[in-house]
Amino acid sequence: MDLAYNRSEGPIPELFGDLTSLEVLNLSKNKISGPIPTSMEKLVYLRELNLSFNKLEGEIPSGGIFTSFIAESFMGNELLCGLPNLQVQPCKVSKPRTEHKSRKKILLIVIVFPLSIALTIAITLPLKSKLIECGKTCTVLSNDSVLLSQATLRRFSYSELLQATDNFAETT
Known part of the structure; x- marks a missing residue:
């Protein structure tokens, strides 16, 4: 043919x-x-x-x-x-890459994952204790400041308010 x-x-x-x-x-x-x-x-x-x-x-x-x-x-x-x-180019033999990928996964699981957990714990615990300490002292301070500000408040009458603001005049 x-x-x-x-x-x-x-x-x-x-x-x-x-x-x-x-x-x-x-x-x-x-x-x-x-x-x-x-x-x-x-x-x-x-x-x-x-x-x-x-x-x-x-x-x-x-x-x-x-x-x-x-x-x-x-x-x-x-x-x-x-x-x-x-007289043609030799064919490329593809090597299996599963071994290389599995090593990367093992490295990730054995080293990177535990390190990231440890780092998270190392940062979280001190911050949590600071927040707990601040929470106790901050509430005490805020309660005291509210009591102090209420003790120093003064009431004004409407006429005193008119006089202080010059009848709510707009100043330019």
Whole structure:
């Protein structure tokens, strides 16, 4: 099957893996994108494969018939990765980050949480005792000041008030 130079776009269909009698597949110089389906590893009669100069990406399958293809089959696909003999960039192996995250959680629980509680207690207790002391003395002072101010209050008659304010005159 030769579909080169056809301006084909989109991914390679998974169903290509069901074309079991296929011997030659040329999809070169199109705009095919996405990964190479691993279902194509089942094409046991495939002798020639040309996927060059497309927009394929991801890992080149390494099983089945893909062990016998050469680098020219995949060239011009900048985002493909795979084995060094195919002259593409090596695929990045992602390391599990769960161990790193769990260490952060343990650090947070074991060190930061108890320290923040201790700091809160260290600040709260002295403030609470100060407030209790102030509450006792402040109420005594406020009661005394009320009694003192009541003892010094003087009543004025309306006529004295009129005289003191010059008949409530507005002064400019």
